[in-house]
Amino acid sequence: MSVKALARSQDRALELPSLQNSERGHVEMIEKLTFLNLHTSEKDKEGNTALHLAAKHGHSPAVQVLLTQWQDINEMNENGETPFFLSVEGGHEECSKVLLTAGSDINIPNKLNISSLQIATRNGHASLVNFLLSENVDLHQKVEPKESPLHLAVINNHITVVNSLLSAQHDINILNQKQQTPLHVAADCGNVELVETLLKAGCDLKAVDKQGKTALAVASRSNHSLVVDMLIKAERYYAWREEHHESIGDPSTGFPLTFKQDHSLETRHIRTLLWGLAYHQLKANEWQRLARSWNFTDDQIRAIEAQWSGNESFREHGHRALLIWLHGTLMTQADPAKHLYEELVHAGFPKLAEKTRHFKSKTDLNSKKCVVS
Structure with missing residues (x-):
């Protein structure tokens, strides 16, 4: 065997333990490999480096050790995912904080043009979503598929995340590929709680989708009678407030604002x-x-x-x-x-x-x- 071939063989032999230690979060072994200058920057077949794997599995101590010698913290794997993106996807808040503090770009999407906020929202990681929002993540990043974070929270019935996004001033009337607002989606699903949340936040009841249908028409078509009645209540109530030049908010009659069925x-x-x-x-x-x-x-x-x-x-x-x-x-x-x-x-x-x-x-x-x- 030639010297070069032997060297390549040795490098490959070192690569596997290096990646496995990172994936399993073996901090002590990583430190030893780093000290001996034997920790490689090789990648697995999906293009993941040791830092990717440690981040993916939420091994914060291992990530901290690896960061001491890492050159490109925003390096992407074959799917265009950075270590920060993988950490968010796994719901690892502490690890995400470590990576962000070290200089990770919070807004780099993957190859499918899906953002870290979309991933956290879709998976219902409420605390992680709040962390991203507190770090001024781009709420309205132009990404694919054209389901905004708010659409994804509604589709997946993550009401806590919906409230967080609305508090962060996410566009409540943002449109997806079908020209549907989040209210259209909630109405089509017949989700009373989400419809109530969106209605109380003052969404646009007149917006129409690609088929020219309002949320009311969508709920009616889907036979969601409870939602139909809620939407009509909201249409009439907000029309009355507009006519009387009153701002949106709880009425002054002593009855709390709700559009649900009354059982009081x-x-x-x-x-x-x-x-x-x-x-x-x-x-x-x-x-x-x-x-x-x-x-x-x-x-x-x-x-x-x-x-x-x-x-x-x-x-x-x-x-x-x-x-x-x-x-x-x-x-x-x-x-x-x-x-x-x-x-x-x-x-x-x-x-x-x-x-x-x-x-x-x-x-x-x-x-x-x-x-x-």
């Missing part, structure tokens, strides 16, 4: 009244007439009607419309029962209005009896 004790009597009205008083097509008198749009009415369950669907549809009306009334009015009476008279239902007054008197009397007893 405070509204139980009025909700019972509305249930009776929908299921025992209103006839087919009458709820639409009432809804139009309350300025429900045609799109909103169609979205409610889309969840059809048979010939008696109109009762459920009417009940949902009445509860949506109640939500707006509670946010903007003091006395929903009185307001309901006046609205029924105005819409041409005087007999129903009298029945609601009778029902209110009866429930008030029962309430007083309960208090006395």
